[in-house]
Amino acid sequence: MRAACRALDAAARFDCTVLLHGESGTGKELAARRIHARSNRSGALFVSVDCTGLPESLADAQLFGHVKGAYTGADRETLGFFRAAEGGTLFLDEIGELSPALQAKLLRCVQERAVVPVGSWKAIPVNCRIIAATHRDLAAWVRDGRFRQDLYYRLNVVRVVLPPLRERREDVTAIAEHILERIGSAYGSSKRFSPGAMDALLAHDWPGNVRELANAVERAFVFSEGDEIGPGDLPDELGTGAVMAANVASAAESRDDPIVPLDVAERALISKALVRAGGRQSVAAEMLHIERRRLYRKVKAYGLEELTLAGVA
DSSP states (O other): OHHHHHHHHHHHTSOOOEEEEOOTTSOHHHHHHHHHHTSTTTTSOEEEEEGGGOOTTTHHHHHHOBOTTSSTTOOSOBOHHHHHTTTSEEEEETGGGSOHHHHHHHHHHHHHTEEOOBTOOOOEEOOOEEEEEESSOHHHHHHTTSSOHHHHHHHTTEEEEOOOGGGOGGGHHHHHHHHHHHHHHHHTOOOEEOHHHHHHHHHOOOTTHHHHHHHHHHHHHHHOOTTEEOGGGSOGGGHHHHHHHHHHHHHOOSTTSOOOOHHHHHHHHHHHHHHHTTTOHHHHHHHHTSOHHHHHHHHHHTTOGGGSOTTOO
């Protein structure tokens, strides 16, 4: 990430086109905003466009604008995203989703630095910096004929790769705590992660990257009681295995500690959950991310009835 940030800051000093590559949720728009904020265009608008959300029938007009009377319902002139970003930065997210026809029009716009609004023949000069982003392998798409080679080279002047969260797990702790602090400020309350909860966060692969992490932290903040977030407050997607691993890892402080049989570890974990839940099996089952009937059978199998509240199962 340090290398990626250095590349972003270097690109910000010049007016070159930038192509950001990374999985969904890795922070491509945040990276584009960093470039804009550190460039000489920071005083003008940053216009963000999600290319996946452009309807095919209106995409041309939304990008390049249209004149009054260009089509039925066009009762006034519109600027389009390119002219709206005049003097500033235009961020085209998921650029690979554009149709071949729009790719051709975009290429002309990038080359000539001008747009031709729908319904007009006159080219209008535009002065905006273009930052594109994609999670696709555009080089492979060029080879397969799904993306224009000439447009790819126009966009791929400076390429910055944003690594997925699973490849930089050392960042999870800092990012999660930053998100938690931000959420706490918004809600006027402060909370902290328990060691077990943080172990569970570190054990997860985060296929949705930072966006998924942010959602998980906010959910845990909402459902946690008191000022500490525990493993049981985390979303189900993190899995029972991650919760068990977190609890076992926090209990095992030394490599020399003996490895206990799985049933012994499971009995100890269920006992701990029942104690924390005040004997309420429904609450303990939610902490352990298992069905209440399954926990009821295990309580009987391990002889833990004395830890439950009669009639609360």
